[in-house]
Amino acid sequence: RRIELDLHDAVRNDELVLHYQPQVDLRSGQITGVEALLRWRRPDGSLMAPGHFLPVAEETGLIVPITEWVLHEACGQLVRWSKEGLTLRMAVNLSGVLFHRVDMQHMLTEAITTTGAQPAQLELELTESVLIHNADIVNRQFKALRELGTAIAVDDFGTGYASLGYLSRLVIDRIKFDKSFMDRLESSETDQTILRSMIMLCRNLGIRMTAEGIERPEQARWLAAHRCEEGQGFYFGRPQTPDRVEALVRASL
Ligand code: G
Ligand code: G
Ligand code: MN
Ligand code: NA
Numbered sequence: 058r059r060i061e062l063d064l065h066d067a068v069r070n071d072e073l074v075l076h077y078q079p080q081v082d083l084r085s086g087q088i089t090g091v092e093a094l095l096r097w098r099r100p101d102g103s104l105m106a107p108g109h110f111l112p113v114a115e116e117t118g119l120i121v122p123i124t125e126w127v128l129h130e131a132c133g134q135l136v137r138w139s140k141e142g143l144t145l146r147m148a149v150n151l152s153g154v155l156f157h158r159v160d161m162q163h164m165l166t167e168a169i170t171t172t173g174a175q176p177a178q179l180e181l182e183l184t185e186s187v188l189i190h191n192a193d194i195v196n197r198q199f200k201a202l203r204e205l206g207t208a209i210a211v212d213d214f215g216t217g218y219a220s221l222g223y224l225s226r227l228v229i230d231r232i233k234f235d236k237s238f239m240d241r242l243e244s245s246e247t248d249q250t251i252l253r254s255m256i257m258l259c260r261n262l263g264i265r266m267t268a269e270g271i272e273r274p275e276q277a278r279w280l281a282a283h284r285c286e287e288g289q290g291f292y293f294g295r296p297q298t299p300d301r302v303e304a305l306v307r308a309s310l
Contacts, residue, residue, distance in 0.1 A: 060113050064097075068122050072098050075130050076296035079305055080148070080267055080289045083281040088309045090146030090180070092289065093131045094296040095123070115154045124155055125164060132174035134299055139175075143306060148180040148210060153187035156194050162201035169205070176205045180231065182212040188223045199227055210267075215255065224262065232259055236270025239290065242279060249279075256285050 067073055077091035097105040114120040127149060135147050155161060169176050181202065188195055188211065203209065210231035215238060223229075234255055241248040252268075259266040268280050271290030280288055294305050 058113070060110060061117055061119075063099075064110055064113060064117075064119055067097055068119065068126060072100070073123065073126055073130075074098050074104075075127065075134070075299075077134070077299060077302040078289060078296040079294040079302060079309075080146070080287050081293045081309070083277060083285060083288050086309055088145070088293075088306045089287065090148060091302055092148040092182070092296070093127065093134075093150070095127055095150075111152065115152055118158065120152050120154060121159055124151065125168070128165060128168035129172060132168045132172040132179070135174045135178055136172050137299075138303065141303075143303065144178070145306065146178055146180055146208075147174075148182050150182045150212065151187075153183070153191050153195075156187070156191055156198050160201075161198050162205065165202065165205060165207065176207045180208040180210050182210045182233065184212045185214060185216065185223075188227065189220055192223070192226070196226065203228060213269075215251070224264075229264055231265040231267060233289075234266065234268045234285075236290075239268065239270040239272065239276050242276055252280075252285075253283055256283055260284070 074096050075093045076096055077093055079088040080090040080092060081087065082089050095107045095111075097110055099105055111120070114123050131147050131149050135145070138145055151161070165176070165179075168174070169179075183195070199209070208230035209228070210233055211229055212233050213235045214232045216235045232255070234252065238248055238252050242252065256266060265287070266285055267287040267289055268285050269289050271277050271280070271288045271292045273292060276290075277288055277292060294302065
């Protein structure tokens with residue numbers, strides 16, 4: 058397939074780029090971290106979103122060299138920021154298929170040692186479905202990843218998986234409330250109750266929390282009033298280039 062061949066070249070020709078979206082402390086307004094979000098800069102100059110090429114990458118195995126690149130680039134950016142006096146948390150998304158194909162501890166160690174990044178500043182985002190449907194294999198790799206000192210976040214929490222069993226099996230550092238809760242926050246009292254309960258769940262288990270998909274100030278205010286720690290969304294900033302996000306970070310401090 059055409060996209061498969063092009064994607065192969067994309068990794069070699071340095072056509073991949075990372076944009077960074079701020080994650081904000083809802084109380085102080087400070088940016089505490091960023092999420093790395095992959096884009097593909099096509100030879101015609103357009104930017105392609107990951108939803109259009111990651112499924113192909115996962116099917117073909119190209120997700121392995123792509124993730125190596127992502128980790129290396131994200132760690133490199135952490136080090137560049139750190140040299141300029143900015144200490145941030147860097148969240149990176151991981152596909153579930155990776156755990157079946159490679160030793161993730163090895164891949165992460167490679168990125169950390171070649172760049173000099175601090176593993177404790179890294180956070181790996183896995184979706185609930187990965188944690189539930191690949192329990193054995195993820196379980197095995199999970200401990201090894203945490204041994205490096207890297208944090209683990211559950212992405213898209215609350216989207217259709219009723220099982221919370223993995224919360225007692227695995228040590229989770231952060232839960233990210235799915236954007237769908239923000240979409241219904243103002244119209245649904247039930248969703249407000251669910252969100253309040255999820256905040257309590259996290260607080261009682263000692264798990265950090267981030268609400269995703271915040272687009273309006275009222276949503277940010279509601280979350281802060283109900284003691285949700287952090288937020289992410291277009292209201293605080295879109296995924297953007299490192300220099301632009303750096304300016305936002307400095308303005309927030
Ligand atoms: O940035 P955008 O909203 O288009 O991202 C769409 C999806 O792609 C999200 O689910 C996000 O988690 C995923 N994604 C973005 N960057 C990466 C990446 O580097 N690796 C993996 N596996 N998924 C990513
Ligand atoms: O699955 P994951 O949570 O990693 O996906 C993050 C995706 O959500 C990114 O593609 C990002 O562009 C998108 N996103 C981030 N904040 C917002 C928001 O406030 N509104 C919308 N519609 N999308 C968002
Ligand atoms: Mn994510
Ligand atoms: Na998410």
